[in-house]
Structure formats: C-alpha cells, structure tokens
Amino acid sequence: MDNKKKLARNKYETNDDMINLIDNLNRDDDVKYNRRAFLKTAVGASVTLGLATLPFSIKAMMNTAGEDDKRIAIAKLSEISKGQSLNFNYPTDEDPAILVHTKDGKFVAYNNKCTHLQCPVFYEKEQDVLLCPCHKGYFDVKSGHPLAGPPQRELPRIELEIVDDTIYAVGRKVRHG
Numbered sequence: 001m002d003n004k005k006k007l008a009r010n011k012y013e014t015n016d017d018m019i020n021l022i023d024n025l026n027r028d029d030d031v032k033y034n035r036r037a038f039l040k041t042a043v044g045a046s047v048t049l050g051l052a053t054l055p056f057s058i059k060a061m062m063n064t065a066g067e068d069d070k071r072i073a074i075a076k077l078s079e080i081s082k083g084q085s086l087n088f089n090y091p092t093d094e095d096p097a098i099l100v101h102t103k104d105g106k107f108v109a110y111n112n113k114c115t116h117l118q119c120p121v122f123y124e125k126e127q128d129v130l131l132c133p134c135h136k137g138y139f140d141v142k143s144g145h146p147l148a149g150p151p152q153r154e155l156p157r158i159e160l161e162i163v164d165d166t167i168y169a170v171g172r173k174v175r176h177g
C-alpha cells in the first residue's frame, strides 16, 4: 500500500472513530435519561396507585373492625351443659366458630378453622382439648394456643358475654404467634 492510500484510510478511520465515540456518548446519556425517566414514572405510578386504593383500604379496615365487634346471641345457658360444645358462625356466616362449656364450668369460644390448613377443629371432651383431626393438631381449650401437631398459631378468640340466660358473642381477637 502506498503512503497516500494509507493516509487516506487512516483519516477515514479516524473520522469514523470520532463519530462512534460521539454516538456512544449520546447513547450513554440516553440510558441515563431513560433510567431517570423510568424511575420517575415508577414512583409516580406507585404513589398514584396507593392514593387510588386508599379509600378501599380504609373502608375494608372499618368493615372488619365493625364485624369483629358484632353482638350476636349464640345459645341459652340451658342448651349447652358442662363438657359440651356447640357450633355457630361469627362474625360472618362464613366464619365457623365453636362454643365450649369446659369441664370446669367456663365458657370459651374460638373460630374453629385450624390455623394449619383450615380443617374444622372439634372439642375433645376426654382430654379437654380442641382437636384438629386432619393432621392431629391440638389446641388448649382455655386459651386457643397450639399444644401439639403442625399448627403454630392460636385460634382467633371470640369474646363472650352472658346476660340473663343467654350467651352472646361480642367481639373477636385475631392473634398471631
């Protein structure tokens, strides 16, 4: 290759390199601006979504609080003797619950969906415990705390009140632990 041609090619390549360099710098800026724009959009969308759903969250919280404080008559005292249990629903018709008249004469009530995998929990009079037959989960009848088997959380406790000869459910405490 003669010198003239070499110089011409080098000049051509140098011009190309400059164009590529500028192009790359512009691309870098584009990426920065795109990242910034994306972050701005994402934050904006999150805030907008949060604000848009806020009224529903507040309404849901208010509804739950209202339901958990509902007062309903469960049974007459004469309908459940010592060592017996009775099923009812509280606070809604979709929440099965159990009222137990313990062997030592106390009344306790819990939502009786097992906290393991939701099977119904029964009162086992002989051992004076609440039993989930699905995987042999045991709960303390006096507290609703898990005693043995897979369940790790307490059963939701239903507050009771006895007025005259009637037992009322007056509230629910969903506990974790």
Ligand code: FES
Pocket (backbone or CB within 6 Å): 114, 115, 116, 117, 118, 119, 132, 133, 134, 135, 136, 137, 149, 150, 151
């Ligand atoms: S569902 Fe109750 S122990 Fe598994």
